[in-house]
Amino acid sequence: MRRFYLLLTAFFVIVQxxxxxxxxxxxxxxxxxxxxxPWSFPHLFPxxxxxxxxxxxxxxxxxxxxLKTSYSIAPFAVALSFLIxxxxxxxxxxxxxxxxxxxxxxxxxxxxxxxMVVALFLSRVFTAFRLSQTFIGLVLAHTxxxxxxxxxxxxxxxxxxxxxxxxxxxxxxxxxxVKIKDIFLPMVRPGLLAxxxxxxxTSIEEFNLTFIIGTPTFETIPTILFSFMGYNFIxxxxxxVALVMMTPNIVMLFIVERFLKxxxxxASLGKM
Amino acid sequence: xxxxxxxxxxxxxxxxxxxxxxxxxxxxxxxxxxxxxxxQIVQAAKAEGQxxxxxxxxxxxxxxASMDFEKQYGIKVNLVIGDQTxxxxxxxxxxxxxxxxxxxxxxxxxxxxTTMDLDLFWGPVNKIMPDADxxxxxxxxxxxxxxxxxxxxxxxxxxxxxxxxxxRVTNPPQTWEELTAWIDANPKKFGFNDPSKGGSGQSFVHTxxxxxxxxxxxxxxxxxxxxxxxxxxxxxWKWVNDRKDNLTFTASNNDSITRLNxxxxxxxxxxxxxxxxMMTKGNLFKRAKMYIPKMGLAGGxxxxxxxxxxxxxxxxxxxxxxxTSKEQQVKKFQxxxxxxxxxxxxxxxxxxxxxxxxxxAIPWFPAPYKSHMIAEFVKNVLMK
Numbered sequence: 001m002r003r004f005y006l007l008l009t010a011f012f013v014i015v016q017x018x019x020x021x022x023x024x025x026x027x028x029x030x031x032x033x034x035x036x037x038p039w040s041f042p043h044l045f046p047x048x049x050x051x052x053x054x055x056x057x058x059x060x061x062x063x064x065x066x067l068k069t070s071y072s073i074a075p076f077a078v079a080l081s082f083l084i085x086x087x088x089x090x091x092x093x094x095x096x097x098x099x100x101x102x103x104x105x106x107x108x109x110x111x112x113x114x115x116m117v118v119a120l121f122l123s124r125v126f127t128a129f130r131l132s133q134t135f136i137g138l139v140l141a142h143t144x145x146x147x148x149x150x151x152x153x154x155x156x157x158x159x160x161x162x163x164x165x166x167x168x169x170x171x172x173x174x175x176x177x178v179k180i181k182d183i184f185l186p187m188v189r190p191g192l193l194a195x196x197x198x199x200x201x202t203s204i205e206e207f208n209l210t211f212i213i214g215t216p217t218f219e220t221i222p223t224i225l226f227s228f229m230g231y232n233f234i235x236x237x238x239x240x241v242a243l244v245m246m247t248p249n250i251v252m253l254f255i256v257e258r259f260l261k262x263x264x265x266x267a268s269l270g271k272m
Numbered sequence: 273x274x275x276x277x278x279x280x281x282x283x284x285x286x287x288x289x290x291x292x293x294x295x296x297x298x299x300x301x302x303x304x305x306x307x308x309x310x311x312q313i314v315q316a317a318k319a320e321g322q323x324x325x326x327x328x329x330x331x332x333x334x335x336x337a338s339m340d341f342e343k344q345y346g347i348k349v350n351l352v353i354g355d356q357t358x359x360x361x362x363x364x365x366x367x368x369x370x371x372x373x374x375x376x377x378x379x380x381x382x383x384x385x386t387t388m389d390l391d392l393f394w395g396p397v398n399k400i401m402p403d404a405d406x407x408x409x410x411x412x413x414x415x416x417x418x419x420x421x422x423x424x425x426x427x428x429x430x431x432x433x434x435x436x437x438x439x440r441v442t443n444p445p446q447t448w449e450e451l452t453a454w455i456d457a458n459p460k461k462f463g464f465n466d467p468s469k470g471g472s473g474q475s476f477v478h479t480x481x482x483x484x485x486x487x488x489x490x491x492x493x494x495x496x497x498x499x500x501x502x503x504x505x506x507x508x509w510k511w512v513n514d515r516k517d518n519l520t521f522t523a524s525n526n527d528s529i530t531r532l533n534x535x536x537x538x539x540x541x542x543x544x545x546x547x548x549x550m551m552t553k554g555n556l557f558k559r560a561k562m563y564i565p566k567m568g569l570a571g572g573x574x575x576x577x578x579x580x581x582x583x584x585x586x587x588x589x590x591x592x593x594x595x596t597s598k599e600q601q602v603k604k605f606q607x608x609x610x611x612x613x614x615x616x617x618x619x620x621x622x623x624x625x626x627x628x629x630x631x632x633a634i635p636w637f638p639a640p641y642k643s644h645m646i647a648e649f650v651k652n653v654l655m656k
Contacts, residue, residue, distance in 0.1 A: 033554045033555075034554060035552060035553050035554035036554070037554065038533065038551070038554040038555060038556055038557050038558065039533075039554065040533045040534075040535075040556065040557035041437075041533065041534055041535025041557075042535060052554070053553070053554075056332065056553070059332075059335075060331045060332045060335045061331060061353070116357075116358070116361055119361075119365075120361060120364075120365050123365045123366075124365075124368075127366075127369060132373075133373060207358070208358070211354060211355075211358045211362060212358075212361065212362050212365055215352050215354065215362070215373070216324045216326075216350040216352045216373055216374075217373075219352065223352075223354060224353070226354065226355040226358065227328060227329075227331065227353040227354055227355060229355075232328055232329040232356070232526060232546075233524060233526040233527060233530065234526070234549070234550065234553055234555060235530060235555050236553055236554055236555055237553070
């Protein structure tokens with residue numbers, strides 16, 4: 001039986017590796033195709049590798065500037081999402097208010113509606129408030145797109161906090177500040193980190209609003225990626241931009257993963 | 273705390289207005305561009321000091337051309353290589369603004385009709401551009417079946433043709449009957465893109481309609497769709513539906529080429545400039561061959577337009593003139609092998625022969641039929 005479980009585990013590990021590893025390997029190989037030796041049928045692998053696609057993308061696009069812009073906007077968008085979501089999620093997760101279900105649905109609208117439709121309508125609002133072509137405008141736009149994820153995850157985190165723990169703290173004389181610091185925040189921390197990841201990656205990958213209200217003043221990585229991925233799909237160049245976009249996100253995921261491993265209940269009781 | 277919160281909120285709101293830049297408005301030219309001399313336009317362009325240009329392909333060429341422009345005129349170019357749909361959506365979203373953020377952009381595909389109907393461009397410019405008479409005369413008048421009335425400047429010509437792998441197709445078809453027989457004998461090896469996703473698919477369906485419903489002559493000169501003329505188009509949809517299992521529908525112009533490169537397809541319909549670009553970048557095998565069959569396939573070209581609310585109209589005109597100059601058209605051809613819009617440049621070494629272009633290239637039918645064709649294909653073929 002133990003052997004069966006071992007084999008089953010190995011099988012799923014291999015499936016996961018293939019599932020995630022093969023697309024990444026394909027992107028790496030495509031990003032290194034030598035233009036003089038196209039990777040074509042019936043060749044299973046590229047005939048020759050060369051950094052030409054990387055040189056092309058770095059030479060002919062504003063990718064460095066776009067990287068700086070993308071990674072400057074994302075932390076602000078995450079922070080703002082957190083500040084807005086925390087009190088809202090507390091109310092939605094712990095209090096019974098009329099219209100709660102409707103509010104939960106409305107919050108999801110920016111991600112339910114097609115991105116370009118949201119962008120086209122919101123661009124009028126951003127222009128009216130003179131927020132188009134501004135850094136603040138882009139932070140607000142990215143916050144709007146990341147907010148539904150942050151809010152939903154935090155709301156669920158607040159819902160899972162056992163009432164017993166809060167009652168016990170109150171019996172021991174804990175005030176509002178102590179409850180927030182020692183109970184709510186530690187116990188929603190895994191949810192907060194998950195929300196941060198969603199909000200961060202949403203910001204890094206946001207295209208429609210950024211393109212409509214940000215360009216030409218600001219270019220982010222997706223605005224460059226879409227020129228290779230959309231109508232004018234060039235696989236070699238798209239692979240380069242995808243890898244450039246993916247690498248910092250993977251590093252961040254590994255960092256956050258370390259924090260997510262801590263059990264929230266033990267964290268709340270100071271037994272980490 | 274209660275006093276602090278409104279203060280923080282007030283600071284945040286104030287900061288929005290302090291840091292807000294809004295659309296950059298440069299000094300508007302004090303001259304009437306339609307009556308000014310070209311020298312006056314150049315001076316006005318220099319006074320504006322910058323131009324913002326949106327494209328969705330050829331980033332390498334446009335980057336180099338922009339650098340040449342900056343060097344020659346000292347005018348900064350804000351080049352944005354975006355996505356075709358996103359570019360037009362942005363221009364349309366900004367239409368209501370007195371001053372937009374785009375000065376000039378590439379215009380092509382089904383967006384020609386949409387943007388002309390929306391009256392998005394400033395002009396006409398054909399009387400302003402100094403080299404207008406040296407640019408493809410038909411493209412000045414009609415693009416993608418749409419009358420463009422001299423508002424859009426031709427800068428690039430392209431043509432659809434049949435692209436194939438000579439290792440797998442030894443005797444490529446020339447007539448409609450030969451093509452039909454080849455498709456039936458080689459299931460799934462011929463593909464074309466969904467016509468709502470790119471011009472090469474549109475070109476194939478255009479030829480399909482011509483051969484199954486009595487030719488293209490009947491549509492000539494129509495500015496509106498005549499229902500009786502499209503009543504028998506079900507014959508075209510029947511042709512496709514009868515061999516749906518033998519055809520491959522692709523997602524875009526470039527997707528067709530990608531699938532040929534991957535070996536899924538042996539033959540497809542493609543734009544010559546797309547093919548050359550993908551070949552140059554190692555995305556298509558160099559043995560690929562292309563031709564315009566005797567049954568005919570449509571061609572055209574892309575243009576550049578100045579937006580009505582462009583903040584730097586003079587600089588936009590100067591930039592378009594720069595792109596259509598002899599030097600730049602030659603440079604574009606040398607870099608990309610893309611066919612120039614200028615008719616005064618001798619061209620050699622293209623994928624499609626001049627002979628093919630002269631004898632087998634056909635013009636599009638009027639735009640209302642093209643729009644109807646796309647909608648009906650989706651309804652009668654893709655949704656069935």
